[in-house]
Amino acid sequence: MLRVVSGVSLSAERGQVTALLGANGAGKTTTLECAQGLQKRSGGSISLLGQDPATAGAELRSRVGVMLQDGGLPPSARPVPLLRHIAGLYARPWPVDDLIQRLGIDTFSRTTVRRLSGGQKQRLALAAALVGRPEVLFLDEPSAGLDPQSRQLVFELIGELRDSGMGIILTTHLMDDAQRLADYVYIIDGGRNVAEGTVQELLQRGPAVDAGTDHVRTLTFDAKPGLDLAGVLPADVVVLEERAGSYTATGTLTPRHLATLAEWWAAHDVMPAAMSLQARSLEDVFLDISGKDIR
């Protein structure tokens, strides 16, 4: 027997977005599918709205919406008849016309699923998951393939659904999505959860914090190539010319460091073309915890 997931323990609340964060193959989808009753588990226990999803019937399934990673929509179907068909399986479905308008499906309502773009398929799959007005919504990689406008639309809707009291559980390997959407995050690695907490809590965890480097910032700036910046900043701040004319300074940067660098630029008549300062992100936390090796 292959153990894909072992040692995952998590809970999700109503009115919250709970994110399962992990690299490809970490066990996120398997965890989600066990919770949805799609995969049989060999051990452990799962309670979804007070019932075991592996044995529950239509009553539980009517209260849960699922958006699969691969969509699960028939390629020859057209969006509107498909949504009306799925809506018919529920006693009190979400008005299909509202859903179509809200998710912009009316712009491709006459196109078959096989001809839809990745983002359009994702929006349709989200509509199919929502048409039963679920209390719990599972979203497996909801922003995969979305263009920026669709992503904004989907994120706004997820926020509204959360505020209305829906419990939303999503998987993603995109740290920005988790940081933006999630109220609570589980980091899954190698089939087990290795860290959990709110985004703010997670930003204060990990080896970097233990080593006292949790205030690490990265300053990135573009200027003329070949600047000799050696010795300008203290040794604990690493300055690199990543590629010609593109520099990074990484370390526990302080206002004094920034002032020193600006004085050096003034003295050498250097005007940066672009500049940004980045704080520790969820991605840094994730890499701290799960390592940087390619799996």
Place this chain on the structure above:
Amino acid sequence: MNPTPAGTAAGAGAPARQQPASLLRRILLQGKYESLAMLRNGEQLILAVVLPLLALVGLTVTPFLDGLGPSRIDVAVPGILALCAMSTAFTGQGIATGFDRRYGVLRFLSTTPLGRSGLIAGKVLSVLAVLCLQVAVVATVGFSLGWQPTAAGWVPGLLLLALGAAAFTALGLLVAGTVRPEATLAITNLLWILLGALGGIVIPAERLPSAAQQIVGLLPSGALGEALRDAFLHGALNGAASLILVLWTVIAGAAAIRWFKWN
């Protein structure tokens, strides 16, 4: 639009907890959806209607069935009805289910109130619905070509047709649920040709080589073809052939339940 989920907010005006539509409604809806999908698919329509009608006409203008009944058309129509059952229940439904499995449609629908059992029931219903249309078309063409079935043969004939459809549906789901869709496509099409030509379905076993006759009688194709000819030619219920169809239904159904992979 208010995106309030069902059953979450407390207090006055809170929406009631979501419930599934009734089981009957869910199955009827799925049956209707699958039937329309099947009828809108050009390839399926050729397999389900056009090829059986071509075979029917072919059998009435060639001497293959001479001497087996009052007329060529009387012997041909029951076999063509059996061929229709195999086309829709085995080849058509098998291919559709195989590709539904590939695209995750089965997994998605099994998370809705329809569930796995509702999905299977809907597929069976769609097979029966399309089969009814096929019977109507084949019988109409048959009558226009002079078909004169025994009146007493209609009840056992239609019941056996449904039993045959059940056996072929079970076999189609077994193939679709255990191998890749491309393999399902190849296997079901190949078997449709082989069983259609040599499986005793339209050409009775006695017109096949003697070594093949015993085997053909045990195949679902041979059993269904024989049973329908006995029903519509003689008004008789062929008990042995019926038992063979029941056994195929039970064994293939149990195997499909045991080995069908939804993922």
